[in-house]
Amino acid sequence: MKCISVYTNDFEVFSDIYEKVLATPIAENEEKQVEGVTVNGSGDVPESYLDRMKAKPDVVVMKVKNKDITILQHGGVFEIFIPERENMVH
Template identity: 65%
Template structure:
């Protein structure tokens, strides 16, 4: 899974910029600023990462079923975990 880090603890602000981040996610190893919030490519994470994070009481796990996206919120960061695009 590909992971994008959004550095804010403000859920309202995250919600405001979420679609912009999804429409133009950062490239590999890229960091950019969207409406004053740093957004960076965090690389690939294994499928087990979400399960490990789900067990931690300080982590909030959200799902966007339509796009099969998992969002983790902990501390001052949101992590958007996107399914890997498989090529034939």
């Protein structure tokens, strides 16, 4: 799974830039600014990381209904997990 980290603890800010973050091409370990918020291409993450994080009591788990995207919020970061098939160029 590809992971994109968005460094804000404000859900409203995250929600406002979410679509722009997904539309922004970002390479692994590349850092960019989207509307003043730092975004980092965290690269590929194993499914086990996602499962461990979901089990923690201080992690909020969100699913995007129409896509197989999972978003975790913890501390001052949102992590967007995108399955590799969602990233394929057609």
